[in-house]
Amino acid sequence: MIAFDSVSKTYADGTPAVRDLSLNIEKGETIVLLGSSGCGKTTTLKMINRLIDLSKGTIEVDGKNIMDQEITALRRSIGYVFQGIGLFPHLSVAANVSVVPRLLGWDKARCRKRAAELLELVDLPPGEYADQYPDQLSGGQQQRVGVVRALAADPDYLLMDEPFGALDALTRGALQQELVKLQSEIGKTIIFVTHDIFEALTLADRIAVMHEGRLHQVGSKEEILKRPATDFVRELFGKPARQLKLLGEN
Amino acid sequence: MDFLQLVADRQGELVGKTGEHLVLTGVSAAAAVLIGVPLGIVVTRWAATRGPVLGFAGVVQTIPSIAMLALLMVPLGLGVKPAIGALVLYALLPIVRNTHAGLTGVDRDILEAADGVGFTPGQRLRMVELPLAAPVIIAGIRTATVITVGIATLSAYIGAGGLGDFIVRGLSTGNSNLIILGVVAASVMALLLDFGIGLVEKWLRRRLHQDRKE
Secondary structure (H helix, E strand, O other): OEEEEEEEEEOOOOOEEEEEEEEEEOOOOEEEEEOOOOOOHHHHHHHHOOOOOOOEEEEEEOOEEHHHOOHHHHHHOEEEEEOOEOOOOOOOHHHHHOHHHHHOOOOHHHHHHHHHHHHHHOOOOHHHHOOOOHHHOOHHHHHHHHHHHHHOOOOOEEEEEOOOOOOOHHHHHHHHHHHHHHHHHHOOEEEEEEOOHHHHHHHOOEEEEEEOOEEEEEEOHHHHHHOOOOHHHHHHHHHHHHHHHHHHHO | OHHHHHHHHOHHHHHHHHHHHHHHHHHHHHHHHHHHHHHHHHHHHOHHHHHHHHHHHHHHHHOOHHHHHHHHHHHHOOOHHHHHHHHHHHHHHHHHHHHHHHHHOOOHHHHHHHHHHOOOHHHHHHHHHHHHHHHHHHHHHHHHHHHHHHHHHHHHHHOOOOOHHHHHHHHHHOOHHHHHHHHHHHHHHHHHHHHHHHHHHHHHHHHOOOOOOO
16 A cells, blocks of 8 residues: 655745645555646656655555655665656667566576566567567557566556557557556556546546645546536546536437 | 888888887777766766866867977876876867766656666666767767877877877988878878777667667
8 A cells, every 4th residue: 555644745946746645545456646737646656656755744655654765675666657658778678678677686587587478468479579679669569568667576566657648549548458458467556647537537446636736536437527526626527527428328 | 102112111110100009099098988987977977077077178178289298298207108198188078078968968768767667876877878878978989089099199209109200200300201101100090990989889879779760
């Protein structure tokens, strides 16, 4: 479990990014942090693995305060998928996938085997793709590699920061479906950041809606659609809710 | 015809002087790399050091080579030592500057990725930043080497040997063919090294997959 307790982040110039956030993320769930840009969702995500340090409050991962842990050990224990994909261009696909195991000191053969296993999992046959380089892959394939790289050392948690944002709609849809399928097989705890309502509805067990640094509501899709807690949430989901209703009537 | 006769007569000497020149250049360039690359890392990490270090290396470049050799003769005496000292100082600027440029040029997303997956700062430098900056650093080493070959001809004046000996002797005896021999040999060496290191640079770019960005 990841527990945020009254967490705030204020940047050096005084801008508040996250205000007094309390949130429990349960084991095995996929929680989507949803909001427009500047709402604090990415800051929230990055505070978990300390790419950004919080200003106030505490974050505990499995009951341990993140500030008490060694920072590289913390990061290696949490998978992270990036907005900009962030594959290492000078490393082969297999080397990219096994970068965390390598940092953890696994031997070559074990790294290689793990990479093959993971590439298989996202339909990139290792025989064909293991020795290719990121620039030889399509955007969708690169992000598949990005996703399995985060899974390589078998972390309990997976942080995903708008991972499909740069992909075309078709590829994005395909990867969302793959993630749902993947999640049903691996059962990780996923914290997924997006500004795309439909992506949130596709992926989430629970959605946490953020606006201007505050958490407006957290709940299942049904709860949020049926009982929006604030005007902002009602506005945000108004359109998709009406569309869903229309679909339901036909 | 006279010139070709001269080359034939002095074949052995030419090989020897070329060897001396290569050693002078090689040792100086290697020392400049050993000092310059770490300095480039330092000025990238600690911005406050950038001004002084690049400023110093820049000022060094403006000192005329002969004056620099004379200056270094005072503490280091005659011969190879002051020559290498001067060559290292001249070679520093392109190496420090390119190391800095190469490291600064690494994509921020890639750096965040490296931090996010749990590289220590040292691992990040060794396994991500330096490899990705390598082609730019090599380009700096290439410039430095070419400069060094040229300036090394002057070090004959302080008894450091090398191809400059032909030029100095030609000047003092009025033998223009001897001067041409020294100049041509040094130029060919500079061109070959430029080409050779250029190949390494190209090979690195290909290896690092920087040559077919979409």
